[in-house]
Amino acid sequence: xxxxxxxxxxQVATQQRRHLCAVVADSAWRAVDVKEGVQNLTGITVVxxxxxxxxxxxxxxxxxxxxxxxxxxxxxVTLVRRPQEQAxxxxxxxxxxxxxxxxxxxxxxxxxxxxx
Numbered sequence: 001x002x003x004x005x006x007x008x009x010x011q012v013a014t015q016q017r018r019h020l021c022a023v024v025a026d027s028a029w030r031a032v033d034v035k036e037g038v039q040n041l042t043g044i045t046v047v048x049x050x051x052x053x054x055x056x057x058x059x060x061x062x063x064x065x066x067x068x069x070x071x072x073x074x075x076x077v078t079l080v081r082r083p084q085e086q087a088x089x090x091x092x093x094x095x096x097x098x099x100x101x102x103x104x105x106x107x108x109x110x111x112x113x114x115x116x
Contacts, residue, residue: 008072010075012079031060038051048084
C-alpha cells in the first residue's frame with residue numbers, strides 16, 4: 001500500500017446501489033476528472049453526471065485529497081444522472097451563457113443551470 005498512497009479507487013454505483021464502474025484516480029485529481037473517467041468507461045457524459053459521497057454532491061473543482069481521507073485507498077460514490085433536458089441546457093449555458101435566455105421557463109428556473 002506504501003507505493004499506492006497517491007491512488008484512490010473510486011467505486012461508482014447507481015442510485016439503486018448497482019455497481020457501475022471503478023475509476024482508479026490520483027488523489028490530486030478533481031471530481032470532474034473522475035467524471036471524465038466515468039464517461040470513458042460508461043458513455044455517460046460529464047454534464048449528465050452528479051456524483052455524491054455520503055449524501056453530499058462532489059464539487060467539480062474540488063480535489064479528491066480534500067474530499068476523502070488520505071488513508072483511504074477506496075471511496076464509494078453514487079452517480080445520479082441529470083434529466084436529459086437539464087444536461088443539454090447545462091452544456092449550452094456553460095459554453096454560451098447568453099443561451100439561457102432562449103431556454104424554456106422551466107430550465108430558466110432550474111438553479112443548477114442558472115448558476116452554471
